[in-house]
Amino acid sequence: xxxxxxxxxxxxxxxxxxxxxxxxxxxxxxxxxxxxxxxxxxxxxxxxxxxxxxxxxxxxxxxxxxxxxxxxxxxxxxxxxxxxxxxxxxxxxxxxxxxxxxxxxxxxxxxxxxxxxxxxxxxxxxxxxxxxxxxxxxxxxxxxxxxxxxxxxxxxxxxxxxxxxxxxxxxxxxxxxxxxxxxxxxxxxxxxxxxxxxxxxxxxxxxxxxxxxxxxxxxxxxxxxxxxxxxxxxxxxxxxxxxxxxxxxxxxxxxxxxxxxxxxxxxxxxxxxxxxxxxxxxxxxxxxxxxxxxxxxxxxxxxxxxxxxxxxxxxxxxxxxxxxxxxxxxxxxxxxxxxxxxxxxxxxxxxxxxxxxxxxxxxxxxxxxxxxxxxxxxxxxxxxx
Amino acid sequence: xxxxxxxxxxxxxxxxxxxxxxxxxxxxxxxxxxxxxxxxxxxxxxxxxxxxxxxxxxxxxxxxxxxxxxxxxxxxxxxxxxxxxxxxxxxxxxxxxxxxxxxxxxxxxxxxxxxxxxxxxxxxxxxxxxxxxxxxxxxxxxxxxxxxxxxxxxxxxxxxxxxxxxxxxxxxxxxxxxxxxxxxxxxxxxxxxxxxxxxxxxxxxxxxxxxxxxxxxxxxxxxxxxxxxxxxxxxxxxxxxxxxxxxxxxxxxxxxxx
Amino acid sequence: xxxxxxxxxxxxxxxxxxxxxxxxxxxxxxxxxxxxxxxxxxxxxxxxxxxxxxxxxxxxxxxxxxxxxxxxxxxxxxxxxxxxxxxxxxxxxxxxxxxxxxxxxxxxxxxxxxxxxxxxxxxxxxxxxxxxxxxxxxxxxxxxxxxxxxxxxxxxxxxxxxxxxxxxxxxxxxxxxxxxxxxxxxxxxxxxxxxxxxxxxxxxxxxxxxxxxxxxxxxxxxxxxxxxxxxxxxxxxxxxxxxxxxxxxxxxxxxxxxxxxxxxxxxxxxxxxxxxxxxxxxxxxxxxxxxxxxxxxxxxxxx
Ligand SMILES: Cc1cc2nc3c(=O)[nH]c(=O)nc-3n(C[C@H](O)[C@H](O)[C@H](O)COP(=O)(O)OP(=O)(O)OC[C@H]3O[C@@H](n4cnc5c(N)ncnc54)[C@H](O)[C@@H]3O)c2cc1C
Ligand SMILES: Cc1cc2nc3c(=O)[nH]c(=O)nc-3n(C[C@H](O)[C@H](O)[C@H](O)COP(=O)(O)OP(=O)(O)OC[C@H]3O[C@@H](n4cnc5c(N)ncnc54)[C@H](O)[C@@H]3O)c2cc1C
Ligand SMILES: Cc1cc2nc3c(=O)[nH]c(=O)nc-3n(C[C@H](O)[C@H](O)[C@H](O)COP(=O)(O)OP(=O)(O)OC[C@H]3O[C@@H](n4cnc5c(N)ncnc54)[C@H](O)[C@@H]3O)c2cc1C
Numbered sequence: 001x002x003x004x005x006x007x008x009x010x011x012x013x014x015x016x017x018x019x020x021x022x023x024x025x026x027x028x029x030x031x032x033x034x035x036x037x038x039x040x041x042x043x044x045x046x047x048x049x050x051x052x053x054x055x056x057x058x059x060x061x062x063x064x065x066x067x068x069x070x071x072x073x074x075x076x077x078x079x080x081x082x083x084x085x086x087x088x089x090x091x092x093x094x095x096x097x098x099x100x101x102x103x104x105x106x107x108x109x110x111x112x113x114x115x116x117x118x119x120x121x122x123x124x125x126x127x128x129x130x131x132x133x134x135x136x137x138x139x140x141x142x143x144x145x146x147x148x149x150x151x152x153x154x155x156x157x158x159x160x161x162x163x164x165x166x167x168x169x170x171x172x173x174x175x176x177x178x179x180x181x182x183x184x185x186x187x188x189x190x191x192x193x194x195x196x197x198x199x200x201x202x203x204x205x206x207x208x209x210x211x212x213x214x215x216x217x218x219x220x221x222x223x224x225x226x227x228x229x230x231x232x233x234x235x236x237x238x239x240x241x242x243x244x245x246x247x248x249x250x251x252x253x254x255x256x257x258x259x260x261x262x263x264x265x266x267x268x269x270x271x272x273x274x275x276x277x278x279x280x281x282x283x284x285x286x287x288x289x290x291x292x293x294x295x296x297x298x299x300x301x302x303x304x305x306x307x308x309x310x311x312x313x314x315x316x317x318x319x320x321x322x323x324x325x326x327x328x329x330x331x332x333x334x335x336x337x338x339x340x341x342x343x344x345x346x347x348x349x350x351x352x353x354x355x356x357x358x359x360x361x362x363x364x365x366x367x368x369x370x371x372x373x374x375x376x377x378x379x380x381x382x383x384x385x
Numbered sequence: 386x387x388x389x390x391x392x393x394x395x396x397x398x399x400x401x402x403x404x405x406x407x408x409x410x411x412x413x414x415x416x417x418x419x420x421x422x423x424x425x426x427x428x429x430x431x432x433x434x435x436x437x438x439x440x441x442x443x444x445x446x447x448x449x450x451x452x453x454x455x456x457x458x459x460x461x462x463x464x465x466x467x468x469x470x471x472x473x474x475x476x477x478x479x480x481x482x483x484x485x486x487x488x489x490x491x492x493x494x495x496x497x498x499x500x501x502x503x504x505x506x507x508x509x510x511x512x513x514x515x516x517x518x519x520x521x522x523x524x525x526x527x528x529x530x531x532x533x534x535x536x537x538x539x540x541x542x543x544x545x546x547x548x549x550x551x552x553x554x555x556x557x558x559x560x561x562x563x564x565x566x567x568x569x570x571x572x573x574x575x576x577x578x579x580x581x582x583x584x585x586x587x588x589x590x591x592x593x594x595x596x597x598x599x600x601x602x603x604x605x606x607x608x609x610x611x612x613x614x615x616x617x618x619x620x621x622x623x624x625x626x627x628x629x630x631x632x633x634x635x636x637x638x639x640x641x642x643x
Numbered sequence: 644x645x646x647x648x649x650x651x652x653x654x655x656x657x658x659x660x661x662x663x664x665x666x667x668x669x670x671x672x673x674x675x676x677x678x679x680x681x682x683x684x685x686x687x688x689x690x691x692x693x694x695x696x697x698x699x700x701x702x703x704x705x706x707x708x709x710x711x712x713x714x715x716x717x718x719x720x721x722x723x724x725x726x727x728x729x730x731x732x733x734x735x736x737x738x739x740x741x742x743x744x745x746x747x748x749x750x751x752x753x754x755x756x757x758x759x760x761x762x763x764x765x766x767x768x769x770x771x772x773x774x775x776x777x778x779x780x781x782x783x784x785x786x787x788x789x790x791x792x793x794x795x796x797x798x799x800x801x802x803x804x805x806x807x808x809x810x811x812x813x814x815x816x817x818x819x820x821x822x823x824x825x826x827x828x829x830x831x832x833x834x835x836x837x838x839x840x841x842x843x844x845x846x847x848x849x850x851x852x853x854x855x856x857x858x859x860x861x862x863x864x865x866x867x868x869x870x871x872x873x874x875x876x877x878x879x880x881x882x883x884x885x886x887x888x889x890x891x892x893x894x895x896x897x898x899x900x901x902x903x904x905x906x907x908x909x910x911x912x913x914x915x916x917x918x919x920x921x922x923x924x925x926x927x928x929x930x931x932x933x934x935x936x937x938x939x940x941x942x943x944x945x946x
Contacts, residue, residue, distance in 0.1 A: 007456050011463065011580050014419070014456075019574055026841035051577030064577035266915070270930065272622040349935070398766045398895075401918065411765070482738075482748070506734075509765050512750040513729075513783075517738035526810035527706075529735040545704075547653070547731045548879055550819030553704055556812040568867045602747035603780075606759060607772040611923055619917065621930045628939050631911060634927055639909045641831055641855065641888045642944065 003303075005069070012055075012070045016077035019050065024081035031084060031209035032354050040209045041121050041164060043085055044092075048118025052078075053092045056244075056310075057100055061108055062116035068244075068310040072251040072302050079255025080262075083358035084209035086255060088122055090248030091160045095123030095169055098241040099188070102229035107188060111167050120166025125245075126156040126189075126215050127171050127238055134371050136171070137181035137235055141217060143172035148224055150187065152217035155199070158365070162198050162213035166191050170217075171234050178232060186234035187226045195220030206357030243316040244309060245366050250302050250319075250326035253362040254295060257330030260355040261291050264337035264345070271342075284340060291333040298326035317379040324372035327362035334359045388444040389498040390431040390466065391489055391516075392424040394457040395509040402610075409605045410478050411509075420457040423504025427565040429572040430534050431502045432465035437536070443467050445498075449488055449593065450477040462583035463575030469586065474593035481601040482510075486518035491596040493523060500541065501562040505530050516564035526561040532569050644671050647722040649713065650679030650687060651732050652698055654816060657685040659791070660728055665689065666790035667726060670755055678716045680709055683800070690796025692720075700805040704732070704813040710739045712803050717744065722779070729783035730879075737783050747775035751898070753788040767898050767920040786879065786902045822874035824858055831857025831888045834877055834904075835865050838893020838914065839933055842870040847934065848892050851941045860884070860904075862894045878903035893933040896921025913937065 005013065023046065027039040047053065055071040057063020064070075071093060079086035096115045099108055114120045132139040141154025152172055159168070168189045175183030189196055199214030229237050265288055268279040278284050305318035334356035338345035345352045363369045396402075396416040405412045420428075428446065435444040446461040448454045449472040458469045472488055474480075480488075493501065501523075503516035513529070520527030532552065533544035545553040546566050557563075575583075618634065620627045635642045648664040650657060657679065665687075668675040677687065678694040680701050686693065694716040701708050713736075717725065725740055727733030729751040741748040754761040759774035760782065826832060833852035835845055845859075852859045861875040877884055879899040889907035894900060896912070896919055904910070905924050912925035913933050922928040929936055 007459050008580050008584060010456055011460055011575065012577055014460075015574050015577070015580070026843070030843070049576070050574055051579075055577065059578060065581050066577050070577070270621065270915070396765075398768070399916065402765050402769050409771075411769070482750075483741075511762075511764055511766075512748075513734040514738045514741075514748055514750060517735065518742055521739050521742040528811050530731050544817065545731060545735075546880055547816075549882070550873060550876070550880055551654075552817040553731075554814045554817060555704065556814060557810065561810075567863065602745070602777050603749060603773050603775045605771050606774050607756075607770075608764075609770055609772075610768070611763075611770050611920070613923075617922060617925050617928060619922065619928045619930060621917070624931060624935050624939050627929050627931055627936060628943050631927060631929060631940065632943060635888070635909075635911075638926070639888055641909075 005073070008066070009070050009073060012066055013073040013077060015050065016052070016074040017080075019047070020078050020081035024078065024085050028082040029351060029354065031082065033348075037209060037211070040085060040088070044088060044121050045118040047085070047089060048116065051116070052089055053118065054096045054112065054116035055093055057096050057112060057116060061096075061100060061112035063096065063112070068247060068306040069303065072247055072306040075248050075251040076255040076258070079252040080259040082209070083252060083256050084207045086252045087207060087210050087249075088161055090245065090252060091125055092123050093248065094241060094245040095125055095167070097244060098169055098237065099228070101241070102186070102237050103188070104228075106225070107228060111188065114166055121164040122161035122166070124159050124162050124165035124168035124215070126159050126168045128156060128158050129154070130157050134368055136238060137184065139171060139173060139184065141170075141172040142176070143174050143185060143187060145174075146221070149221045150224065150226060152187070152189070152195070152220040152222065154217050156215040158202065158212050159215045160210055160212055162215050163201070163211050168196075168215065169228065170215075171238055172217075174234075175232050181235040183232050184234040185231050186228045186237050187222060188228050189220065189222055189226065193220055193222060205360060206354070207361055242367055243319045246319040246323035246372070247302060247306050247309065249362050249366040250298065250305075250323040253327035253330035253359060254298050254302060256355050256359040256362070257291070257295050257298070257333035260334045260337035260352055260359070261288070261295065263350070263352055263355075264340040268340050278340070287336040287340060291329075291336050294329035295333055298322070298329040301325050317376055320367070320372040320375045323366065324369045324376070327359070328369065330359045331363055386438050386442040386500075387496065387498045388431050388435060388442065388500050388502070389493060389496075390424075390427050390444065390446050390461065390502040391519075392428060392446060392448045392457055392461060393421045393504070393507050394418045394448065394450055394454045395421045395507055398508055404608045409608050411608060418453055418456070420460055421504050421507050423506060423508070423565055423567065425572040426567065426569040427502040427504050428461045428464055428466065429570045430565060433570065434500070434536055435465060435467070445470060447472065447489065447492060449474050449485060451475045455588065458588060459580070459583050460575055462586045463580040464573060465579070467586065469588040471588050471590050472593050472596060473590055477593075481603050482512045482514035482518060483602045484597060484599050486515045486522060487599040488593060488596045489515070489519045490522035491598070492591070493519070497560070499559045500536070501525075503562065503564050505564045505566045513564075516562055520562035523560070523562075526557040527563070528555050528557060529564040530566045531563050532566050534563065534569065644673035644724060645720065645722045646671060646673065646675040646724045646726050647713070647716055647720055648675055648677040649725065649727045649733070649736070650677050650681065651728060651730065652679055652681035652685065653703055653732075655682070655685070657681055657687060660730065660786055661687055662791045662793055663728065663784065663786065663789050664726055665794055666792040667784050669792055670789060671724070676716070676720050676722070677798070678713055680712065686798055686800070688796065689794040689798050691794070691798060693798035693800050694803050695800050696803040696805065702809070702813055704811070705809045706736050706739055706811060707809045708805060708807055709736055710743060711807050713740050714743055715803055725779070725781050727781070727783045729785050733783045737781050741781040744779050744781070745777065746779040746781050747777045748781040748783070749773045749775060750783050751785045752782050753785045763898055767896060767901070768918065785898060787905060820873045823872060824874050826858055826860055826875070826877065826882045826884050829858040829884065830886050831855045832860040832877070832884055832886045832904075832907075833857055833890040833892065834860030834862065834894060835871070835892050836862040836894030837864040838895075839865070840893070842868070844934060845870050847937055847941075851890065851937050854941045854945045855888070855890075857886070857888070862900050891921055891925070892937060894921055895919050896923065
């Protein structure tokens with residue numbers, strides 16, 4: 001067994017870390033506080049130029065062909081500095097990958113290079129609806145065949161990057177009468193298409209720099225060629241791609257958790273109470289030991305899931321396990337880190353409260369952790385019955 | 386045109402350094418290594434020249450050291466070097482600048498490089514000797530501490546950084562060697578596709594025994610932390626408390642606060 | 644020990660740092676002679692032998708020829724040590740002389756050590772003791788590590804003639820950028836280092852400087868990153884300052900920075916790393932995050 005990273009993986013990790021430290025970290029706090037999103041968009045462009053938007057995408061479409069392990073490492077390093085940037089990069093990669101996996105050659109050539117090069121600031125993944133969150137098969141948005149085009153009606157909610165996405169992968173019901181999950185298809189909708197309306201931006205607890213909006217289809221007419229994959233095969237596509245995205249979100253959680261613990265651990269070695277460094281107290285030492293142990297376990301789960309995907313093995317169960325464990329480890333780490341800073345941790349003078357807010361959503365999006373448990377247990381139980 | 390850039394891998398300088406068992410250099414355990422900062426400027430400048438000259442130009446990166454230096458070599462390849470020489474030497478750390486320079490010049494001698502780039506010094510050892518010694522051993526022109534570089538038709542025009550912000554402008558005919566100073570350029574990040582493509586570039590491994598014929602001229606007999614200067618006050622702990630103490634000290638010891 | 648000291652001369656003037664070579668020689672003991680490529684109108688106040696070549700004929704920067712001149716003097720004097728300053732002139736020339744003599748070179752000596760020389764390493768965090776194994780040794784000494792010593796007297800000048808060509812053609816000097824602040828006159832300087840993190844934090848450091856009635860200084864990376872202009876840079880390639888109070892915020896204390904400010908009357912350093920080398924020369928080292936400490940400090944004095 002070989003647990004070391006290859007030199008290329010180490011270099012990608014170093015590049016992500018150096019870039020994050022130099023470019024992302026200095027703006028992370030002000031992005032969290034302010035309304036000006038231009039530093040985020042600037043950095044997304046630079047990250048695209050470096051090849052971070054298509055880590056697991058083929059070179060012919062402008063990708064880096066760096067693999068899934070590198071993807072995970074990169075997201076973690078980016079998230080250590082700025083979770084909002086990290087989630088955008090993660091979703092962009094997911095969108096590029098889904099087009100590569102199921103798109104036609106024309107669709108791949110039309111969109112993937114634009115995402116990878118940064119010509120599009122982002123790609124959108126439009127699945128969730130008000131009536132269909134954990135249960136996306138229950139969606140209501142409809143696509144109707146109108147001769148040479150499809151007409152979409154309905155609305156999506158919580159769509160990451162919607163105001164600056166150049167293209168959306170969107171799901172809609174194409175066969176109302178089919179059994180649940182068998183009548184949904186997947187489409188590519190370009191920004192600016194008539195009838196595609198970007199709705200209000202949610203005011204969130206964290207990850208402020210990453211926009212999350214409603215996306216409305218109001219008689220939105222798209223060409224026939226915008227159907228991606230087979231008709232009525234959309235739900236399977238969504239489920240498959242989300243599994244890959246989970247590696248990204250788990251890696252994001254890991255990065256935020258590490259940032260929080262690194263900060264609080266240094267703080268503990270500097271802060272004195274009762275005439276000594278608080279790192280001398282066993283209560284603090286145990287927090288450090290527990291959090292770092294869980295984060296290390298999370299890292300190994302993520303590496304294993306990423307390795308399996310990269311090697312072409314089944315990885316859905318492992319990706320769910322890694323996502324669930326890593327995002328919970330991250331939330332616990334943020335809780336502890338904040339606790340270690342005492343009252344200061346609760347103030348915005350220190351970054352830990354931001355980490356805690358940013359980490360929270362990772363247990364919810366890309367499938368809530370309850371849904372991960374459903375997936376994991378179902379996959380295990382099927383071998384017992 | 387044939388170009389060579391020489392790089393060294395050094396530990397992250399924010400690390401804590403502990404002497405090794407022999408007490409003559411640092412213990413490498415727990416240290417993270419990266420490319421010497423000065424060498425990043427050298428690689429960037431070499432790559433820019435490589436791009437300027439285009440076809441028919443070949444840029445080789447060389448590093449002496451144990452297996453770990455391959456990561457720094459690959460970074461250089463990803464930044465735009467064409468091929469690499471890894472002089473394998475697990476004991477590179479124990480060699481003096483004279484020996485390191487002898488190894489490089491032995492490698493470079495038959496290969497007739499037109500321009501050689503090195504860092505001005507290494508961050509860990511800081512001798513600022515290797516580049517100049519290589520040039521002297523090869524008998525080629527050399528200038529040091531450059532903060533500006535231009536090349537045109539066999540002539541290098543460089544600006545050397547002198548004390549007090551003054552610069553000295555010099556011209557050299559190739560073959561020549563320059564040592565690169567901080568601020569010469571802004572080194573690029575290697576792009577991910579280039580990191581992956583660099584895998585296909587050739588890294589020639591050469592055993593140091595093939596190139597090293599020289600004994601060391603100076604020996605390090607001890608590696609240790611600086612003697613603590615007495616008198617300095619170290620204030621740790623609570624910020625408000627530190628502020629109070631600093632103000633009290635300033636009032637007591639200086640005339641700046643009244 | 645017999646030493647040959649290599650004096651420095653630039654833009655028609657002997658550099659004052661030349662006197663540090665005498666300070667070093669005095670500590671080492673034994674006889675010494677000096678060589679300088681300079682001019683007769685700029686002689687060091689020293690009564691010993693001075694090998695003098697004319698800079699007008701030999702160039703102020705002409706390493707090939709200067710090497711030859713030094714080797715000539717070495718031939719006559721047969722010194723044990725040839726001593727340069729660790730400067731843009733010294734570190735450029737010293738290895739050339741060392742190679743010609745196949746002599747060991749020890750760079751940036753900060754002190755004499757039992758049978759060898761003490762030098763800094765790891766960005767000034769650590770020290771090495773180096774012992775040369777050759778009969779002759781070439782040394783470069785760190786600026787500011789040895790006392791300035793003016794022996795007094797008039798040298799016994801022995802002229803050396805220009806000889807040989809050059810592979811490096813020196814075409815002229817470029818003046819330092821215009822200053823928008825004169826740190827040399829400031830009584831209080833508050834300097835920002837890489838540890839302040841980002842350009843947006845510079846105003847916080849500036850605010851402390853203003854509150855104290857002083858000027859803003861900076862370390863080199865802060866200038867290179869264009870957070871502040873070059874006129875604020877303190878150190879060997881910036882300005883040398885000696886204010887009444889110097890406050891170093893997030894500055895590690897690299898040798899080249901220390902060389903520019905260690906003569907300050909009182910030094911306060913703020914650094915999160917208790918082991919940062921700046922602690923060695925600081926009168927007070929505040930172990931804290933700059934962005935925590937400085938605003939609190941400023942608020943207190945402003946009141
Ligand atoms: C910031 C942000 C960004 C987002 N980005 C995107 C995006 O880009 N694209 C996109 O399509 N979606 C996105 N989402 C939506 C996200 O994926 C959903 O919020 C998530 O899937 C949960 O759906 P819901 O909010 O409707 O919660 P619900 O499904 O209503 O769940 C509520 C609670 O019930 C639990 N629950 C539901 N079903 C079960 C069950 N069967 N067993 C046990 N517990 C259950 C859930 O775990 C949860 O605790 C984003 C959301 C946020 C907040
Ligand atoms: C919003 C807010 C409102 C507040 N309001 C008030 C108020 O109205 N009046 C008031 O007086 N104060 C108030 N406080 C201050 C609050 O009571 C303190 O923040 C709290 O007592 C913790 O102290 P500290 O922040 O200095 O943390 P620290 O004491 O520095 O603690 C840091 C960490 O070290 C741990 N620790 C410390 N000592 C030990 C030990 N011996 N063994 C094990 N672990 C230890 C702590 O549990 C914590 O995890 C307020 C704080 C906030 C954030
Ligand atoms: C020929 C030559 C000439 C040079 N000339 C000069 C010169 O004129 N002037 C000059 O300054 N340099 C000069 N240098 C560069 C010099 O060697 C150093 O690289 C430079 O001084 C380092 O600057 P720094 O201390 O700001 O940065 P670093 O060495 O990176 O140190 C940053 C410090 O900040 C601390 N820190 C980080 N974050 C925080 C925080 N949040 N709170 C508190 N502390 C923190 C770190 O612990 C560290 O000690 C020269 C180099 C050469 C080779």
